[in-house]
Amino acid sequence: MGPLAQPAGSQRTNDSTPTSRLEMTGINVAFGGVLALTDVSLTVEPGQVHGLIGPNGAGKTTLFNVACGLVRPSSGRIAWRGEEMRRLKPSKLTSLGIARTLQGVGLFPGMTVLENVMIGAHRHARAGFFSALLALPTSDKDERLLRERAMRALVELGAGEYAGRYPGSLPYPVQKRVALARALVSEPDLLLLDEPASGLSEDEMHELGDLIRSVVGRMSVLLVEHHMDLVMRVCDRITVLDSGKQIAAGTPAEVQNDPAVTEAYLGDAVDADADAAELTHAEGGRPHA
Numbered sequence: 001m002g003p004l005a006q007p008a009g010s011q012r013t014n015d016s017t018p019t020s021r022l023e024m025t026g027i028n029v030a031f032g033g034v035l036a037l038t039d040v041s042l043t044v045e046p047g048q049v050h051g052l053i054g055p056n057g058a059g060k061t062t063l064f065n066v067a068c069g070l071v072r073p074s075s076g077r078i079a080w081r082g083e084e085m086r087r088l089k090p091s092k093l094t095s096l097g098i099a100r101t102l103q104g105v106g107l108f109p110g111m112t113v114l115e116n117v118m119i120g121a122h123r124h125a126r127a128g129f130f131s132a133l134l135a136l137p138t139s140d141k142d143e144r145l146l147r148e149r150a151m152r153a154l155v156e157l158g159a160g161e162y163a164g165r166y167p168g169s170l171p172y173p174v175q176k177r178v179a180l181a182r183a184l185v186s187e188p189d190l191l192l193l194d195e196p197a198s199g200l201s202e203d204e205m206h207e208l209g210d211l212i213r214s215v216v217g218r219m220s221v222l223l224v225e226h227h228m229d230l231v232m233r234v235c236d237r238i239t240v241l242d243s244g245k246q247i248a249a250g251t252p253a254e255v256q257n258d259p260a261v262t263e264a265y266l267g268d269a270v271d272a273d274a275d276a277a278e279l280t281h282a283e284g285g286r287p288h289a
């Protein structure tokens with residue numbers, strides 16, 4: 001995954017970067033009777049990588065989904081570039097300059113790798129792929145530019161050779177690169193990454209870290225991730241959730257030394273051990289492989 005450290009090329013200036021701040025304030029989310037988030041606040045500052053961590057069920061994905069409009073909070077305030085958003089809609093994200101990758105890869109199986117990435121580039125296309133999908137008249141030039149932009153992103157992420165393949169036929173780490181190319185090709189001001197390192201080898205994870213650091217000059221990043229070494233290496237700020245509440249926030253060093261964080265993760269580990277012990281007991285003491 002060598003070229004991963006050189007993300008999709010961008011000609012744009014940093015004009016919009018200083019205002020590319022995402023503020024989520026006093027966010028509450030309830031699913032039926034479950035309070036998934038209680039009064040959580042998080043600001044992704046321009047040009048920073050903001051990590052969101054916490055034990056299983058802490059509310060990370062829920063807050064991520066609030067940021068990309070998939071979950072509507074019952075109360076709270078969301079402001080993007082200083083402008084209050086009454087409702088963030090997933091369909092409007094790209095035009096707002098926000099791109100995301102979700103858990104898993106979420107590529108369209110019936111489209112080639114190149115077509116999947118072209119979908120991500122539509123922010124810059126006056127006409128083109130979407131028109132084509134809708135069978136509308138399109139300009140050959142726009143279509144060609146879109147294709148070139150998508151191809152460039154794939155090449156720069158080391159996935160150019162897979163352009164004509166279908167996602168299902170590719171190894172998982174390659175699919176993840178394609179998903180990242182699709183997010184970066186729109187040259188977003190904010191990149192939302194939900195567990196981008198899952199399924200990657202140590203080396204690939206390291207290169208992903210380099211990639212994330214290399215894009216922050218041009219965009220802000222919100223990173224939900226379980227791999228602590230990656231989070232500690234690439235994040236400028238970290239917010240820690242536990243049971244739907246914010247328990248810590250600060251620099252990686254501050255968060256690492258916060259007793260509340262250690263306790264939350266320790267509790268999680270103890271719970272996991274207890275579950276394993278219970279299971280072993282229930283299975284007549286047979287140890288797990």
Ligand SMILES: Nc1ncnc2c1ncn2[C@@H]1O[C@H](COP(=O)(O)OP(=O)(O)OP(=O)(O)O)[C@@H](O)[C@H]1O
Binds near residue numbers: 054
């Ligand atoms: N759609 C839903 N309906 C009901 N409860 C939900 C829903 N989504 C999440 N929850 C609950 O909200 C809480 C927070 O879940 P969430 O998935 O946001 O946590 P997480 O920190 O991302 O966990 P993990 O690290 O395991 O992915 C959990 O108690 C979860 O069971």
